[in-house]
Every structure is written in C-alpha cells, then in structure tokens.
Amino acid sequence: MTVTARPTVEHPAAQESPEAARHRDPVRWFVLAALVVLLLLLVGPLLVIAVNAVKSPADYAANGPLSLPGGLHLDGIVDFWNRVDFGQKLWNSFITSLTVAVLGVVLSILNAYALGIGRVRGRVWFLVFFLVANLLPQEVLVYPLYYISKEAGLYDSLLAVIIIFTVIQSAFGTYLLTSVYAEFPRELLDAAAVDGAGKWRTLWRVVVPVSGPTLAVLFTFFFIWTWNEFFLPLVFLVSNDNQTVPVALGVLQGDRMMDATTTSASALIGILPAILFFLLFQRTLTRGIAAGAIK
Amino acid sequence: MRGGGGGGGAPPPPRREGKGPGVAGRVVKNRGYAVYLIPGMLASLAVIVVPLVMTVYVSFTKWTGVGDPRWVGLENYTRLFGDTLFWSSFGNIALLVLAMAVIPTLLGLVLAAVLFDYVGKRFGDRWAGLFRSGYYLPQVIPVAVTGIIWSWILHPGYGALNRILEAAGLGGLAKNWLGDPDYALYSVMMVMIWFQIGYPVVMFMSGLSRIDPSLYEAADLDGATWWQRFRKITVYMIRPEFYVVLITTTIAALKIFGQVFVLTKGGPSNATLVPSYFAYKNFFEKAQVGYGSAISTVLTVLIVALAFAFLRLQHRSSSQDG
Structure with missing residues (x-):
C-alpha cells in the first residue's frame, strides 16, 4: 500500500x-x-x-x-438432517421462494406498468393502497387467511403460502417499480408504438428488458425474504412434510431431544443456505439496498 | 389469484393506427393500461383487503373461530385498554424500538462514516467493504435461526456465554439470560442490536458514496475537524437514508414476532410479551379470535399512523432543501 x-x-x-x-x-x-x-x-x-x-x-x-x-x-449434523428429513424442508423452502419470487416480480411488473407508465386514473390512490399493504403487520391478516384457506381446502399446503406471499411481496415490488417506471424513457415507448407494437408487446419486448437490473434486485429480495419468513408459514404449514426450513427449526427449538451439539448442528444447517444466497446475491443485494434507499 | 399470464392477457387493440404519436395521441395512448391492474387488484382483494376488513369486523365480536361471531360492540377494546398485559406488551415494544431502530441507526451512522471516510481512505476500500459485509452477515440469516443461535448461546446450562464468563473468572455474572424475568427483555434487546446493526451500515455507506468528494476537500482546506465534517457534511447529506432506515427499523420492531417466538415465547411470566405474539396467542392458543383481532387492529393503526407521520416529516425536511 x-x-x-x-x-x-x-x-x-x-x-x-x-x-x-x-x-x-x-x-x-x-x-x-x-x-x-x-x-x-x-x-x-x-x-x-x-x-x-x-x-x-x-x-x-x-x-x-x-x-x-x-x-x-459430522454425526450430529447427519442425525439431525435425517431425523427432520431436512432435504424435504430445503426443497419446500426452495420451491416456495422461487415461485413467489417469479410470480411476485410478474405481478409487480403488471401493476407498475399500469401505474408508472400507463399513469392510470387514480394512480396516487393505488400507490397509497400498496404502501399501506406494505405496512400491514401479518397478524392483522392471519386469522381470516387461515379461516379462508381452511374453507378453500388450501390449509397446510405450500400453495396457500405461495399465493399469500406473492401478493404481499408484490405490494412492495409495485411501490418500488412504479417509481422506476415513472421515469422510463418515453422515446423508447414512442419508438415501439411507431413500430406498431401494442402495449402487451411493448411491455415484454421493451419495458421488461430495459428494467432488467431492477427486476433482478426485486427477484433477489423476494426470494430471500420468502425464504426467511416465519410467522405465516408457522401458522399455515403444520404437517411435517410441508414445513419450510425456518419453521422446522423454529418449532424444534426447546425440544427435549435437542442437546447442545444437536442444537448447534441444526443452527448451522439453517445458516448455511443463507450464507450461500448471501454470497451468490451479494452484488445484487448491495446495489438493491442502495436503490431502495433512493426511493 | 395467479400473477402470471391469464388475467393481464388480451392486448388492447391498437388505436388510431393512422395517426402518428402526436401530442393529441399521447392522451389516448394512456388509455387501456387499467387492464394490467386487474390481476394485481383481484389478488390484493383476496389476500389483503378482505382479510383486513374481516379482522376489523371480528374485533367487534366474540368468536372462537367456530360457528358465528357474536357482535359485542367495543367490548374487546375496553377490555384491551384495561388489560395490563396489553400495556406491558407495548412497553416492551418501546424498548425493542430502542434496540432495533434507535441504537442501530445511531451506531450505524458512526460506523458507516468511519468505514467510508476513515478506513476507506487510509486502509483502502477493500477493507471498508470487508467490514461492511461482516457486519451485514447477521441480517441474512433467517430470523428463526438467529433465535436458535442465541437461545443456544444464552442457555443457562450449556450456553457459551456463561461458559465464557466462567472461563474469564466472572462466573458470578452468569445468569439465566432468557429465563429470568429481570434479564429476559434485555437479552432479547441485545440479540436484536446484533441482528440489526448491519442494515444501517450498508444503507448509510451507499448514501455516502453519493457525496461529492470535493465537499470534504473543501472542509479539509477550511481546517474542519473529523467531527465537524461528520456532523455538517455526512449527517446532513444522508438524511434521506436516515429517514428510510429509521422508519423501516421502527416498523420492523413493532412487528417483531419470530425472535420472540423462538427465544422466549413471550415469557418468562410475560416479561418479553410483544403485541404480535400476544395476538398470536389469542388467535391460536386461547381461541379468543375477537380479542386477538382487536390487538392486531390497534397495532395496525399504530403502525400506519406512525408511517404517515414519518413520511410527512421526511417530506418536510426534503422540501426545506429548496
């Protein structure tokens, strides 16, 4: 130096x-x-x-x-892994987070296209709605969701969790993406219109590719947030086969079988995927946190 | 319900093909976008609006979750405001706001400034980046897992903290950190500071990178001390991030559930009870759905009111910039 x-x-x-x-x-x-x-x-x-x-x-x-x-x-880790069927939990978490991230981004795109670029009538009120939806504590939604999903036969299924989190995450996504799309270069839209592209084509051929980096950030956020969620999955995923990683580990806490080494083994296999995502997504994340700060 | 293809589909027919995108055309062009809102609004209706309205309605009833709710008017609310558990859960939340919002924000401000302005310049940006990543690490670990880590470390029997104290000859300080009502809440606060600190550091450092270096150079030429530069330039320039961090961490503190569930389950003897866990207990353990709904409704009103107050404050401070 x-x-x-x-x-x-x-x-x-x-x-x-x-x-x-x-x-x-x-x-x-x-x-x-x-x-x-x-x-x-x-x-x-x-x-x-x-x-x-x-x-x-x-x-x-x-x-x-x-x-x-x-x-x-490594026996402690292996024993714990087998006892809770950890592979299954990892898969549940992965498939839930991935689906929510994809659907959440798609839903955010559609909403933000109408609000940011289309500037539909009353868009301020829609934005206020999405802002409030963002703020709501999940406790205020949980019981009716629990009740409705039981009536609909979706209780204790990953599908219920996927639907709920897709909507919750997209409330944030819509809010963020609308402010990005509000400043979308008009020339690009006009050029697409001159070429005869309709709104649907313009969205997927022009708007989505141009906003790719922001969408990548949203995808990353949604994936990690959903992976880490605890409260709603705890309520909705009661059977062993459906639990996600945080729920499976959380409910075992304080279990009589959990001695000192087994507890740290369970914590370690909960930490490892998170660190893996952290390393994988680190660049996107720091960029994304910065993007969130500006808006 | 679904986000994907179906609902948003049908591309609206192109209007007035013949005319170019003139000034008059622009107004017309903004039509036909509303259809893209349909899937999002239907989904929000099912997952957010209807449940929200139901919870507010149920908060005026007595309901076990089975059969029909019985209308009782304001009974749940009057009971709530006379319930010492309710008040202590909000008192606990006030301390958790201190641990999750106030302390991390202030500490994060100093850390970010030191990393950016001191370490970055004297040791190189790589060092600053390394510290930043390390400090951020607890944030990426699932909330429930951080609870497991700390209940293991703080365990009175085999936990690492008491063993460390004994090894250091401070065995007298060893405590049942999470099991003693006098210490449980402070232990949870400690864990929350540990968990939160990285977030403001990352946010503030990204805000600092926006500051024009010539500002600092000018301050140096004028003989400003580090502390003066910190107050007059650093803190002033990153006010936007400051507000964002303060509001998001405060709301996170008001909503806290996961760590409390795993660390203490609200105990011992309700010493760490928080509103969200209080509501959860009423919903799913005591089958007092009406009462639980009243608790969550009050919590929601508080959060939304606080958020809008924050937004006003932020708006006023940014318009003062001129």
Missing part, C-alpha cells in the same frame, strides 16, 4: 518514512482494533455455532463450547 502525503502530519517524525508514520498513528490502530472487535462480536456467534456443530457430545461435555473440535464429527 503506497502512502501519499496525508494531511494529518502532527508528528514531525511522520515525515521520516511512511512506514514509521503508520506505526506512530495510534488513532488509526485504535479505530481498526475497535472495528475488528465489533466484527468478532457480530460474526463470533456464528463461528461458535460452526465449531460446536462438528463436535462430538463427549468432546463438548469434556471441553465446553469454546475449544476447537477434537476432530470433524
């Missing part, structure tokens, strides 16, 4: 050599140390979980939670 002349030249000695200056700037190292300590506090719990998830119960009993594992003991 090359150090160019810095404005903070308090020590005359700092001019001797950049290397010396770096060592003599206590503030600099103090700040770095504080940031590292904070990082350890935030990431530490995850590391402790990872370490104990691969310990044998005997190792844990003898050495406690803070020692490094004596060997890689």
Whole structure:
C-alpha cells in the first residue's frame, strides 16, 4: 500500500518514512482494533455455532463450547438432517421462494406498468393502497387467511403460502417499480408504438428488458425474504412434510431431544443456505439496498 | 389469484393506427393500461383487503373461530385498554424500538462514516467493504435461526456465554439470560442490536458514496475537524437514508414476532410479551379470535399512523432543501 502525503502530519517524525508514520498513528490502530472487535462480536456467534456443530457430545461435555473440535464429527449434523428429513424442508423452502419470487416480480411488473407508465386514473390512490399493504403487520391478516384457506381446502399446503406471499411481496415490488417506471424513457415507448407494437408487446419486448437490473434486485429480495419468513408459514404449514426450513427449526427449538451439539448442528444447517444466497446475491443485494434507499 | 399470464392477457387493440404519436395521441395512448391492474387488484382483494376488513369486523365480536361471531360492540377494546398485559406488551415494544431502530441507526451512522471516510481512505476500500459485509452477515440469516443461535448461546446450562464468563473468572455474572424475568427483555434487546446493526451500515455507506468528494476537500482546506465534517457534511447529506432506515427499523420492531417466538415465547411470566405474539396467542392458543383481532387492529393503526407521520416529516425536511 503506497502512502501519499496525508494531511494529518502532527508528528514531525511522520515525515521520516511512511512506514514509521503508520506505526506512530495510534488513532488509526485504535479505530481498526475497535472495528475488528465489533466484527468478532457480530460474526463470533456464528463461528461458535460452526465449531460446536462438528463436535462430538463427549468432546463438548469434556471441553465446553469454546475449544476447537477434537476432530470433524459430522454425526450430529447427519442425525439431525435425517431425523427432520431436512432435504424435504430445503426443497419446500426452495420451491416456495422461487415461485413467489417469479410470480411476485410478474405481478409487480403488471401493476407498475399500469401505474408508472400507463399513469392510470387514480394512480396516487393505488400507490397509497400498496404502501399501506406494505405496512400491514401479518397478524392483522392471519386469522381470516387461515379461516379462508381452511374453507378453500388450501390449509397446510405450500400453495396457500405461495399465493399469500406473492401478493404481499408484490405490494412492495409495485411501490418500488412504479417509481422506476415513472421515469422510463418515453422515446423508447414512442419508438415501439411507431413500430406498431401494442402495449402487451411493448411491455415484454421493451419495458421488461430495459428494467432488467431492477427486476433482478426485486427477484433477489423476494426470494430471500420468502425464504426467511416465519410467522405465516408457522401458522399455515403444520404437517411435517410441508414445513419450510425456518419453521422446522423454529418449532424444534426447546425440544427435549435437542442437546447442545444437536442444537448447534441444526443452527448451522439453517445458516448455511443463507450464507450461500448471501454470497451468490451479494452484488445484487448491495446495489438493491442502495436503490431502495433512493426511493 | 395467479400473477402470471391469464388475467393481464388480451392486448388492447391498437388505436388510431393512422395517426402518428402526436401530442393529441399521447392522451389516448394512456388509455387501456387499467387492464394490467386487474390481476394485481383481484389478488390484493383476496389476500389483503378482505382479510383486513374481516379482522376489523371480528374485533367487534366474540368468536372462537367456530360457528358465528357474536357482535359485542367495543367490548374487546375496553377490555384491551384495561388489560395490563396489553400495556406491558407495548412497553416492551418501546424498548425493542430502542434496540432495533434507535441504537442501530445511531451506531450505524458512526460506523458507516468511519468505514467510508476513515478506513476507506487510509486502509483502502477493500477493507471498508470487508467490514461492511461482516457486519451485514447477521441480517441474512433467517430470523428463526438467529433465535436458535442465541437461545443456544444464552442457555443457562450449556450456553457459551456463561461458559465464557466462567472461563474469564466472572462466573458470578452468569445468569439465566432468557429465563429470568429481570434479564429476559434485555437479552432479547441485545440479540436484536446484533441482528440489526448491519442494515444501517450498508444503507448509510451507499448514501455516502453519493457525496461529492470535493465537499470534504473543501472542509479539509477550511481546517474542519473529523467531527465537524461528520456532523455538517455526512449527517446532513444522508438524511434521506436516515429517514428510510429509521422508519423501516421502527416498523420492523413493532412487528417483531419470530425472535420472540423462538427465544422466549413471550415469557418468562410475560416479561418479553410483544403485541404480535400476544395476538398470536389469542388467535391460536386461547381461541379468543375477537380479542386477538382487536390487538392486531390497534397495532395496525399504530403502525400506519406512525408511517404517515414519518413520511410527512421526511417530506418536510426534503422540501426545506429548496
């Protein structure tokens, strides 16, 4: 790292050599140390979980939670995986999140096309509606949804959860995407109209491709949010075969069979997919959070 | 119901093919878009409007979820306002707003400024980015899973925290963190700070990247200290992000359910009861659907009112910019 002349030249000695200056700037190292300590506090719990998830119960009993594992003991994870049929839970979560993300984006596109580009009459009120829909706590919807889905024979099915979250996520998507589409370049729309494209063709051939990056962000958000949802899936997915990952792990918490190592094993296999998505989507996410901040 | 093809289908017939897209044509062109709203509105009607209206209606009735609701007028609400559990659940929420909104926002502001303006410049952007990702990590983990992690760490018997304290010779400080009514809420608050802190850092750093570096250079030339630059430039310039973070985290705190469910189930002896869990218990454990509906209706009114107050405030502050 090359150090160019810095404005903070308090020590005359700092001019001797950049290397010396770096060592003599206590503030600099103090700040770095504080940031590292904070990082350890935030990431530490995850590391402790990872370490104990691969310990044998005997190792844990003898050495406690803070020692490094004596060997890689994967039985805890494997046992837990088999006992709760974790593969099935992963699949339930995946298929639900994926379907919601796709349908939610499509629904957001249709709404935002009418509101942002079409500027239909009363669009302000529609936007207020979607904003309020965004704010609603799920508790105020849950009982009627539970009741209706029982009447409709959709209770305890992934389909009910998919339908509900598609609508809830698209309320946010509509709100965000409408403000993006309100500034959509009119020339492109006019050009499409000159070429004789109808509104339907213009939407899919012009508007959607041009807004691709925003749609990717929405897709990512919807996927991760749905994956992480707990409250409604907890109410709706009661049978073992239908549970999603957070529900399966959440309801087992406090179970008599969950000893120290099994609990950390269960936490670890709950963390791993999240970290995988985080790494996969990291760029989209940071860009997306920035996009959300502007609107 | 479905989002996809069906409803939105039928492309409206192109109008007035002959005429070019003139000024008069523009008005006409804006017609025919309403049909694209139909699937979205039908779905919202089924999943949001009807349930919302039903909950508000049920809040004026006595209902076990079976048979017909019996109209009781304001009885649920008068009972609610006399219920000490209801008031303590809102008191707990006030402390959780502190832990989920106020503290992370203030801490995040300082952290973002330090990372962007100090670490980024003296150690390189890679370091700043590394810290940012690390701080954000707890945010990507499912809420229920963060609950499992912490109830394991805070477990009185085998939990890591008490073991650490013992190893450090501070065994006297070891506690039943989640099981003791005196400490349970503070423990939940700690967990929530841990969970939330990364969000404001990421938001504020993205806001800071918008600031023109020449502003800072000008401030340096004028001999401004770091603290002056922080107050006069950093904080001032990222007000939009500041409002967004404050409003979203406050609302998240009012809605909190998952962590409380997994960490404490509202206990011990209701020390960590929150409105959403209070409503859940009435719906699904006590079969007092009318009462549960009243709780969720009050919570909803509170959230919507707060959000609109925030939006007004934000609007006023941004129009003052001129």
